[in-house]
Amino acid sequence: MSYRGKSVFITGADGFIGSHLAEALVRDGARVTALALYQGLDQFGWLDDLPEDIRSTIRRVRGDIRDSTMMLRLTENVDIIFHLAALIAIPHSFDAPLSYIEVNVEGTGNILEAARIHGTPRLIHTSTSEVYGTAQVVPISEQHPLVAQSPYAASKIAADKLAESYALSFDTPVAVLRPFNTYGPRQSERAVISSTIRQALDPNCEAIQLGDTSTIRDFNYVADTVEAFLAIGIVPAIEFGHAYNAGSGVGITIEKMVDLVSKITGTNKPVRAESSRMRPANAEVRELIADSQQFAGATGWHPRFDLEKGLEQTVSWWRNRVVKGQMRADTAYIR
Numbered sequence: 001m002s003y004r005g006k007s008v009f010i011t012g013a014d015g016f017i018g019s020h021l022a023e024a025l026v027r028d029g030a031r032v033t034a035l036a037l038y039q040g041l042d043q044f045g046w047l048d049d050l051p052e053d054i055r056s057t058i059r060r061v062r063g064d065i066r067d068s069t070m071m072l073r074l075t076e077n078v079d080i081i082f083h084l085a086a087l088i089a090i091p092h093s094f095d096a097p098l099s100y101i102e103v104n105v106e107g108t109g110n111i112l113e114a115a116r117i118h119g120t121p122r123l124i125h126t127s128t129s130e131v132y133g134t135a136q137v138v139p140i141s142e143q144h145p146l147v148a149q150s151p152y153a154a155s156k157i158a159a160d161k162l163a164e165s166y167a168l169s170f171d172t173p174v175a176v177l178r179p180f181n182t183y184g185p186r187q188s189e190r191a192v193i194s195s196t197i198r199q200a201l202d203p204n205c206e207a208i209q210l211g212d213t214s215t216i217r218d219f220n221y222v223a224d225t226v227e228a229f230l231a232i233g234i235v236p237a238i239e240f241g242h243a244y245n246a247g248s249g250v251g252i253t254i255e256k257m258v259d260l261v262s263k264i265t266g267t268n269k270p271v272r273a274e275s276s277r278m279r280p281a282n283a284e285v286r287e288l289i290a291d292s293q294q295f296a297g298a299t300g301w302h303p304r305f306d307l308e309k310g311l312e313q314t315v316s317w318w319r320n321r322v323v324k325g326q327m328r329a330d331t332a333y334i335r
Contacts, residue, residue, distance in 0.1 A: 001234045004029030008233075009078045011035045011065055011111065012085030012126075013058075014045025016187045017179075020226045021082060022047065026054050028230070033074065035085065038062040046186045065107035068114075075114040080233050081123045083111045086159075089190050090130070090152045094280065097151035104155035105162065112166045112174065120173070124233050125163040127178035127243055128156050129218070129288045138251070139291035142178070142243050149283045160243060167241025175238045177228060180247030180290045184222030184310065185317035193219065193311070196258055197318045200265040208267075209274040213255040216287040218247040221310030224303040231299035238298055247290020248303045260308055264315050 008025055012018040013034030022034050036044040044060050063070045065085045075081060087093070087103045108125065115123040132140050133147025148154035166172040183193040192210065199208040228246035232238060258271055295301055305313075 002028060003080075003230070003234065006030045006079045007033075007077060008080045008082065009033045009035070009075055010082045010084065012037075012083075013060075014047050015084065016046065016184075017126075017182060017222060017225060017229075018082075018084045019046035019050065019186055020184070020222050021084070021229050022058060023050055023054050024226050024230060026057050031059075032057070033059040033061060033078070035065070035074065036060060036062050037085070038064055049186065065110055066102060068110040071110045072114045072117065075111070075118055075120060078118070079121055081111065081115055081120055082126075082229060082233060083108065083124060084126045086126065086156070088128075088152065090150050090283075091190075093150050093152035093155070094283070097155075100151050100155040101158075104152075105158045108159040108162055112162060112172060115174065116166060116170050116172050122233060123163075123172065123174040124229060125159065125174055125176050127160050127176050128153070129178060129180040129245070129247065129290065130285060131157045131160060131178070132285075132288065134284075134286040135288060138287060139249055139289045140245065141291040142245055142294060149285055164241040164243075171240075173240050175232050175240055176243040177232050178243045178245050179225045179228060180218040180220055180245065180288060182220050182222050182225040184314050187222070187314075192217075192254055193257065193261070193314065194318075196261050197265065197311075197315055200261050200267045200269060201315075201318055201322050205269065207270045207272045208258065209272050210254065210258070211274065212284060213258065213271065213273075214253060215284065216251040216253050216289065217257075218249065218251055218289045219257065219307055219310070220246070220248055220303055221305035221313065224248075224305055224310075227304075228295070228299075228301050231301045232295075235299045244295040244298065245290045245292045246295055246301065247288075247292050248306075249290055249292060250307070251287065251289035252307060257307070257311075260311055261315070264308070264311055 014036035130153040
C-alpha cells in the first residue's frame with residue numbers, strides 16, 4: 001500500500017524519528033507538511049539535514065502544538081496526521097513536570113480535537129514503552145499495567161488515554177503506536193546509544209561516562225521504527241484507540257550494548273558511572289522487552305535490523321560527524 005498522493009501532516013518532524021519519517025513519506029510519494037518547533041535561529045532541526053531533493057518538496061512550517069488555532073488551521077484537508085511532537089527527555093521531566101503536561105497532554109488534545117473537527121481519516125499518536133515502567137512480566141504485551149515511574153511517563157499515559165477516549169467517545173480514527181527504544185542517525189545525546197558512540201569516537205574523551213549499565217532495553221533501529229509508522233498509518237486492520245507495541249522482542253543490558261559499540265568503533269576506553277546520569281531510585285525502569293505480536297498480526301511488520309547491524313549504521317553516521325568536527329548531536333527535546 002502506498003502513500004502516493006496522500007496529504008500528510010507530521011508534528012515533531014524536526015526531530016530524530018520525525019525527520020526520518022518525513023523523508024520516507026516523501027520517497028513514497030506523499031505530500032508532506034512538516035511542523036518544526038518555532039525558534040529564532042531560522043532553522044528546522046533535522047529537516048535541514050535532509051537531501052535537497054527531499055527537503056525542497058516538504059512544506060516546512062514553524063509552530064507549537066500548544067497553539068490550538070494553528071493546529072486547527074494546519075490540519076485542514078489532511079488525509080493522515082502523524083503526531084510525534086513531545087517533550088521526551090526523562091531527566092528534565094523531574095525538574096519541569098508541568099511542562100510535560102502542557103506539551104504532551106494539552107498539545108495532544110489540540111491535535112485530537114483538530115482531527116475530530118475536520119474528520120481526518122486517520123491520526124497516528126506516538127506513545128512510548130516508558131508507560132509500562134519496569135516489566136512485571138516479559139515480554140511486555142499491550143495488556144501490561146501502565147506504571148508512571150517519571151512525570152514524562154505519566155504525561156504519555158495521560159495522552160494515550162486521551163487518544164483512547166476520542167476513539168471511544170467520538171469515533172475519531174486515532175491509532176496509537178508504542179515504539180520501544182529507538183536509536184540511529186540524528187538522535188540526540190540524551191539517548192544512551194548516541195552518547196556511548198560519541199564518547200567512544202571522541203578523542204577528547206578518556207572514558208565513556210554513563211548511568212546505570214545493568215538495565216535492559218529492547219533497542220530498535222530507526223528505519224524499523226519508521227516502517228512501523230508507515231504500516232500503522234495506512235493498513236486497514238487497525239483497532240482505533242488501541243495501543244500497538246513495536247519492538248524487536250530482544251533485550252540487552254546497557255553494558256552489553258557498550259561492549260558492542262566498543263567492538264565496532266575499535267575503542268578500549270573504560271566505562272565509568274556518572275551520578276548525574278542516574279535516575280532517582282524509584283524512577284529507574286529496569287527492563288523493557290516488547291511483545292509485538294498484535295502489531296505484527298495487524299500489519300505484517302517485523303524489524304529488519306539486528307542490534308549489531310543497526311549500530312554499525314549509526315557508528316558510520318557518527319564517524320562522518322567526527323570528520324566534520326560536529327561531535328555533538330541535536331539537543332532539542334522535541335522528537
